[in-house]
Amino acid sequence: MHAEIVMIGTELLLGEIVDTNANRLAKALREIGLNLFYKTTVGDNEARITEVLNQALDRSDVIITSGGIGPTVDDVTRQAVANATGRKLVYSSELEAQVAARFRSIGRKMAENNKRQAYIPEDALPLSNPAGTAPCFLSEDRRGRGVVISLPGVPRELEYMLSKKVVPLLVERMGGAKVTKIRILRTCAVGESNVDRAIDDLMTTTNPTVGLAAHAGQTDVRITARADTEAEADALIAPLEAEVRQRLGVAVYGVEKETVPEVIGRLLTKKNLQLGVIDTLSGGLLTQDLIDAGFGDLITANLHTIDTSAALQKAGLMSQADARGEDCRTLAMDLADYVAPTDGIGFSLIGPFNDNSTFISLCGPGDMRLTKAGRNYQDSDYIRSWLAIQGLDWIRRAVLGQLKSPADWKE
Secondary structure, X not given: OEEEEEEEOHHHHOOOOOOHHHHHHHHHHHHOOXXXXXXXXXXXXXXXXXXXXXXXXXXXXXXXXXXXXXXOOXXXXXXXXXXXXXXXXXXXXXXXXXXXHHHHHOOOOOOHHHHHHHEEEOOOEEEOOOOOOOOEEEEEOOOOOOEEEEEOOOHHHHHHXXXXXXXXXXXXXXXXXXXXXXEEEEEEOOOHHHHHHHHHHHHXXXXXXXXXXXXXXXXXXXXXXXXXXXXXXHHHHHHHHHHHHHHHHHHEEEEOOOOHHHHHHHHHHHOOOEEEEEEOOOOOHHHHHHHHOOOXXXXXXXXXXXXXXXXXXXXXXXXXXXXXXXXXXXXXXXHHHHHOOOOEEEEEEEOOOOOOOEEEEEEOOOOOEEEEEEOOOOOOHHHHHHHHXXXXXXXXXXXXOOOOOHHHOOO
16 A cells, blocks of 8 residues: 655746645645555646546555635635545535634634635545634545645644544555654765665665665765564664674764764764864854754864965964965865874865865874875865864764875775
8 A cells, every 4th residue: 555645736846945745645645554656746636636636546546635725716625625536526415504603703604716615526534624614534535546735835734634534544444553763874974876886786776775865975875675564673673784884894973863064073982082174165164063952062172264275374384385386285284284183083174175176184183194195176164064063073973083195985
C-alpha cells in the first residue's frame, strides 16, 4: 500500500505562497509507515485536476488532495474528484446543515455560495471538519483503483483533519501503523560525487534504502528502514550504517542534526585545546560558526578580513606576499604559527593571491605542520561557506589524529 499527494491551487504554481501542507502530509505518512511515492502540484483547473487524479489512481492506493474545496467558483476539487472516480457530484442536506452550524458557532450567517460545499461525489464518505467550514470526504474509485481523500488547503484545518480523522482512518486500513526510521550520517569536505563512488552499490537496496543530500561543503547519507517495530527498523539499519561508516571513514563527522562546529568544539574541549585562526577567505565564517555553536571561548586569536594585505600587516609579518610558489606556502605556515596557542592549534586560511591561489595551513598539536594549495578562488557566499567547512574539517581531522599529510584530506 502506498500513497500520493496532490496539492491544488494556482497560487502554489505562481509562487505566491510556500507549500507547507505537502511537508505536513509527507511527515504524517512517514510516521505511520505509509510509503509516499509521488507529489504533484496542479492549478485550479477542473480538467487538469481530473487528469492528475486519474494518473494518481492508476499508480497509487491512496491519494490525498489539499485545497480547492472552498465555496468559490475556482474551488473545483469536488467535481474533479467525482470525474476521476467515475461518480456524480451530489447534494447532501446533512453537509449543508453542518456548514450552516459551523457558521452559527462563530456568530455568522452562511452565505449562498457556501452551499457549494454541500456537494460531494456520490457515495463518498463525509469527513466533518470542526476546524473550518469546508467538509472533507473520502471517495472510492468506482473501478476499484484506490481512494481519494480531499482535505482543505488552510494549514490549520489540514493539520486538524490529518491528525484527528485521516491518520486514524489510514492506520485502520493498513491493519496497524508501521515504523519508518531514518538515520542520517553527516559528512563534510569530501563532495557528493566522491561519497557516491564509495557507496553507490549500497544505494540500490530496497529496505533499508540509502540516499544522499548535498549542502555547501557537506553531504548527508540518509538510511531509511521500514518495519513493524522500531527495534526491527534499528536492526535493519545497523549493518548498513556500519558498512557506510567503514567505507567513508573519517569523512563521517556526526549524525542527525550535529554540525561540524559543534563536533569540533566538543573535541577541542575534551582534549583541552585552544584554537588560533587567521582567515582572509571565508570572511570570518569559520570562527563565527564556532562562536554560534557556543565555543567562542576556545578561540584565542581570531584575525579575519577579506583584505589579505591588511591581515598580513595585522599579523606583523609581511605587508605583501609574492603571488606564486613556495613563498606563499611558507607564508601560510608562518601565519598559522603566529596565531598558534601554546597548547593548541594554529590555523590559517589565506588568499586569494594574484594568480587566484589560496592556501590552508595548520600547525599542532605536537609537531604537525601541514599546508595545502588551492586554485580558482571565486568570491561568492557558496565558496566562502565551502572554505569554512573545509577549514573546520582540517581542524577536526587534526584533533582526531587523522591528518598526517595534505594527502589525507581528499576532495
